[in-house]
Amino acid sequence: MTDTAAPLKLFVKKERIFPKRVWGKFRKIKWLSMVTLLGIYYLAPFIRWDRGPHAPDQAILIDMPARRAYFFFIEIWPQEVYYLTGLLILAAIGLFLVTSLLGRVWCGYACPQTVWTDLFVWVERIVQGDRAKRQRLYQAPWSFEKLWKLGLTHSAWLVIGMLTGGAWVFYFNDAPTLIEQIVHLDVPWSVLGWIIALTLSTYVMAGFAREQVCIYMCPYARFQSAMFDKDTLVIGYDELRGEQRGKHKKGESWEGRGHCIDCTACVQVCPVGIDIRDGLQMECIACGLCIDACNDIMHKLELPPDLIRYDTPHNQECRKEGKPEYFSLFRLRTFYYIAIMTVVGGAILFGLLNRSETELHVLHDRNPMFVQLSNGDIRNGYDIKILNKTQEDRIFSLSAEGLTGLTLKAQGAGELDAGSLLVFADSVGHFRVFAFAPKPETTRSDIRFVLQEKETEAREEYETLFVSGKQ
Numbered sequence: 001m002t003d004t005a006a007p008l009k010l011f012v013k014k015e016r017i018f019p020k021r022v023w024g025k026f027r028k029i030k031w032l033s034m035v036t037l038l039g040i041y042y043l044a045p046f047i048r049w050d051r052g053p054h055a056p057d058q059a060i061l062i063d064m065p066a067r068r069a070y071f072f073f074i075e076i077w078p079q080e081v082y083y084l085t086g087l088l089i090l091a092a093i094g095l096f097l098v099t100s101l102l103g104r105v106w107c108g109y110a111c112p113q114t115v116w117t118d119l120f121v122w123v124e125r126i127v128q129g130d131r132a133k134r135q136r137l138y139q140a141p142w143s144f145e146k147l148w149k150l151g152l153t154h155s156a157w158l159v160i161g162m163l164t165g166g167a168w169v170f171y172f173n174d175a176p177t178l179i180e181q182i183v184h185l186d187v188p189w190s191v192l193g194w195i196i197a198l199t200l201s202t203y204v205m206a207g208f209a210r211e212q213v214c215i216y217m218c219p220y221a222r223f224q225s226a227m228f229d230k231d232t233l234v235i236g237y238d239e240l241r242g243e244q245r246g247k248h249k250k251g252e253s254w255e256g257r258g259h260c261i262d263c264t265a266c267v268q269v270c271p272v273g274i275d276i277r278d279g280l281q282m283e284c285i286a287c288g289l290c291i292d293a294c295n296d297i298m299h300k301l302e303l304p305p306d307l308i309r310y311d312t313p314h315n316q317e318c319r320k321e322g323k324p325e326y327f328s329l330f331r332l333r334t335f336y337y338i339a340i341m342t343v344v345g346g347a348i349l350f351g352l353l354n355r356s357e358t359e360l361h362v363l364h365d366r367n368p369m370f371v372q373l374s375n376g377d378i379r380n381g382y383d384i385k386i387l388n389k390t391q392e393d394r395i396f397s398l399s400a401e402g403l404t405g406l407t408l409k410a411q412g413a414g415e416l417d418a419g420s421l422l423v424f425a426d427s428v429g430h431f432r433v434f435a436f437a438p439k440p441e442t443t444r445s446d447i448r449f450v451l452q453e454k455e456t457e458a459r460e461e462y463e464t465l466f467v468s469g470k471q
């Protein structure tokens with residue numbers, strides 16, 4: 001071993017990627033997907049939904065100060081966060097299902113990182129030119145031209161960052177009101193802080209980090225290979241047809257050689273800078289742009305398209321072994337995913353259809369657990385919360401059962417009648433309640449609080465303890 005060997009580097013220097021412009025079927029799908037997704041993203045917070053006078057009329061809103069999440073007819077309280085968990089599980093399994101069927105279609109067409117990056121590269125191309133011009137500008141020394149072109153690119157990126165990432169705040173505020181505040185330069189500092197943070201993170205992620213996010217930061221990119229099987233769609237280079245690759249002159253025969261002319265068009269358009277001819281790689285986001293680039297070359301060479309195409313590992317094997325190819329859409333794993341989604345979706349739906357409009361929560365005092373009164377009776381204290389999930393004020397009667405002579409006294413701002421507790425619309429009523437009873441024989445007695453709405457007689461119960469002595 002010689003001591004002249006270069007020291008091993010922990011990090012490889014990031015090579016800047018300048019994706020070349022390409023046009024074709026998958027590029028069109030990507031533009032269409034971008035326009036559709038951005039359209040939904042912008043329009044969604046402006047959809048109105050009438051929930052009555054006491055609730056916001058924004059269809060999709062996460063109201064942090066009021067601790068509510070609204071999604072059209074669904075209103076989620078903090079106590080019902082399990083619905084949100086269910087929806088996240090549903091979304092995750094849905095993504096697993098799509099990945100097992102169509103590979104990384106989410107990464108290639110719908111992931112915000114891909115959509116924003118596409119938009120940023122488009123701006124870069126408009127201002128600085130296509131791949132070769134951008135590469136030259138990047139390597140050129142500082143000049144007036146470089147300064148204004150980079151200045152314009154970065155300014156446009158910041159504006160897009162604000163319009164895209166920054167628009168996220170509309171989902172947390174009343175969108176029309178916020179627009180008005182923005183127009184009058186009267187945005188609350190907390191909201192402004194979020195707009196700035198989201199603008200800058202979009203600018204950094206889509207302007208600088210780009211493919212590094214997919215390769216190094218995104219956990220989904222790492223574990224989605226676990227959802228792949230031999231029938232999952234991946235982008236594949238047809239090695240049998242393409243090799244031996246090599247340059248080709250017009251009019252030369254294709255006999256005894258492959259159809260790949262080693263033009264590297266597929267590499268030049270790749271947003272993650274890989275060569276798909278080296279086989280399926282973890283970096284590939286399955287955007288299909290290399291298919292468009294290669295099909296364009298095949299068209300010019302008057303050769304059949306799809307030297308690079310959506311393929312399955314199974315069919316790649318079949319071709320090598322000379323067996324017939326087939327694509328099986330539904331496999332055992334797709335049924336697992338569908339089954340899990342059906343169960344979780346069914347549970348959410350069942351929960352929503354049977355969602356109670358009232359909830360009763362009772363918390364027994366910890367210290368003192370009980371008080372013995374001068375007449376020998378025992379008093380226990382409780383914190384009671386009554387959740388009124390409707391948009392109307394409601395009056396409830398609270399009683400307790402389970403012990404002989406059990407009575408209640410309620411306190412709010414002052415003494416209250418436990419038989420007539422007012423809880424305002426869409427709010428939580430907090431009450432201090434004392435239960436009195438002659439000393440029971442056991443030190444711990446099971447009792448039940450019963451809450452009944454005066455008008456509808458809807459009933460909620462809560463089992464708790466009445467403590468009358470030390471154990």
Ligand code: SF4
Binds near residue numbers: 266297
């Ligand atoms: S674009 Fe097609 S022909 Fe050109 S290098 Fe790639 S695979 Fe070969």
Ligand code: SF4
Binds near residue numbers: 235269273274
């Ligand atoms: S190899 Fe092809 S499909 Fe994969 S990221 Fe590059 S251009 Fe997109």
